[in-house]
Amino acid sequence: PKGEMLVDEAYQTNEPEKKKKKQPKPSPKPKVEEKKPSLPPSDKVLAATTIQKWWRGRLVQRTLFHAALRALIIQNWWRKTMARTLEKKRREALRSMVLQTRASATLQSWVRMLLVRQHYSRLLNAVRTIQVSWRSHSCHSQGFFQGSYELMGNQLRLSLDIFLGSHICRISDCIHFPIKN
Known part of the structure; x- marks a missing residue:
């Protein structure tokens, strides 16, 4: 029958094939109105259409699922x-x-080292100056000196008593070293 669709046709998609070449359309024929009796679609056609709709829906769902997964x-x-x-x-x-x-x-640390060396060098020069003047003075007069020092953490306590006859010279100083422990 004309209105029925075969099961094989139900699974075919309406995708155009690449191999088919477009053929020129024939010139339109004058339309003659024919009244065809409209027959209700049969159960097979309805079932095939329903299956096609379902299958196409599944294909769309699968395509969307794979796209979302990608x-x-x-x-x-x-x-x-x-x-x-x-x-x-x-x-x-x-x-x-x-x-x-x-x-x-x-x-x-290098800068701190240089500062400590400079400070130490100044102290050493001061000690040498005192020693030279004392040695030259002790040769000329009788006298003596007494001194003590104490090293505590980062400071040096220095105390000197110089006795020259009737004169007493007392020197005491506290020198801080910029050293971190």
Whole structure:
């Protein structure tokens, strides 16, 4: 019968085939109105149409599901890539900060060392000056000196008593060393 559809036709899709070539359309014929009796579709046609609708719906669902799954896979990959990039940048910043901190600590220790050496050199020159003047003076007159020192933490307490006949010279000083423990 004309209105019935075969089961094989129910599974065919209306996708155009690439192999088919377009043929020129024949010139339109004058239309003659014929009244065809409209027959209600049979149960087989209705069943085939229902199956086609269901199958096409399933194909669309599957296509959408696979597209969403691919999008999720791409999003996860992108998040991992961004996390790796951010972690690499964080490590690089940390490494740079550590290098800067070490360099500044080294420079600070060198400066402190130079300051302590300068201070020590000044003290040594002062001691030498006192010793030279004392030695030259002790040769010319009779006298003696008495002194003591005490080293406590980062300071030096120095106390000198110089006796020259009837004259007494007393020197006491507390010298701080800029040394950190």
